[in-house]
Amino acid sequence: MQSPYIVDVNQHNFRQVLESSASTPILFYFWAPISKESAQMIPALQQLTQQYSGIFTLAMLNCQDEQAIAAQFGVQALPTIALFINGQPVDGIGGPQPIEAVQEMLNRHLPSQDEMMLNQALDLIQTQQHQQALTLLLALPEDLKRKGDVKLALADCFIETGQTEAAKVELETIPLEYQDGYYKSLMAKLELHDQASNSPEIQSLETALAANPQDAKIAVELATQYHQVKRDEEALELLWGFLKSDLNTLDGEIKKTFMDILSAIGQGNSIAGKYRRQLYSLLY
Structure with missing residues (x-):
């Protein structure tokens, strides 16, 4: 497997590889073609390295080709794995081990x-x-997503992708020790968003729709206004109320x-994924 994270060690580069562990940990894998167990483990080990x-x-x-180096390490069993x-x-x-042990x-x-x-994900937020950061954060296990720094990162991504209600949920449960400058800046962003997203025009359309809830033209106008201020979930839910009864x-x-x-x-x-699935359920 060609990879910048995998290197074949020999007498010419051995010292250089070992010294490079000062900056990047090195996982030495001692194997030999004559040891079937050690050869069979290589693909799984390479895949783990890529991950x-x-x-x-x-x-x-x-070890078959580089017996002197193997002897320096005192290798007595194949495979042998050493982390430097x-x-x-x-x-x-x-000795032979499942990849889980490694x-x-x-x-x-x-x-x-x-x-x-x-x-x-945090690096992606910085850029x-x-x-993309939100996709990674949502894939984290639940216990990690409950941590203060992760909740702040989630709130940031929710705000920037127009999911302000989800951002509010995260910010409402931020532990006190994480209510720092980052937290305050996110709260300020939400406040500005709320002010911008509740314009007189939107309020007027909401009043008109409340008086005429079956008026599809008003619904389209209001949904368009919602979308312009990133209130996309409300826009889609409003339109979905009409679509689920009549697609045309x-x-x-x-x-x-x-x-x-x-x-x-x-x-x-x-949000888009949720409503796209609902639409496809009607179409197909």
Whole structure:
């Protein structure tokens, strides 16, 4: 497997690979073609390395070809796995093992895959890629999503993707120790959004629709206004109330507006996904 995270070790690069553990942990894998068990484990180990995306480097050492290096390490069983950090061995496994045992060993010394996903999401937020960050954050386990820093990140992404009600839910349950400058800036963003999203025109249309709840033309106008101020869930729910009864309401104008909003807010948006599935359930 060609990968920047996997290297074959030999007598020429051995010292360089070992010294590189000062900056990146090195997982040495001692194997040999004559050991079927050690050869069979290689694909799973390579796949695991790819999942960690550079958190460590997998150093493959063929003991059959590099017997002197294997002897230096005192390898007595194949396969043997040794984790080096800062030039020193910190953990290891000898003999055939399931890949889960290797992962457990790595988790004792390296960030978990969930922590790596969180760090990646935080980096995406810094570069204003909130939708991509939100996808990663929502995939985290529930216990991690309940932590204050993750809730703040979720609220940030919800605000930037127009899901303000979801943002409010997150911010209402932020622990006191996380109510810092970041928290206050998010609360200020929400307040500004609320002010902008409740314009006199929207209020007038809401009053008109309340008086004439079956007026589809008013509904389209109001939904369009909602969408312009990123109140997309309210816009879609309003239009859906008409569509679920008649897909051709207003000669298809309701459906067109509904689809336009879905298209505008993108494939990765959870709100869009929900209403897209509901529409497909009627179409098919």
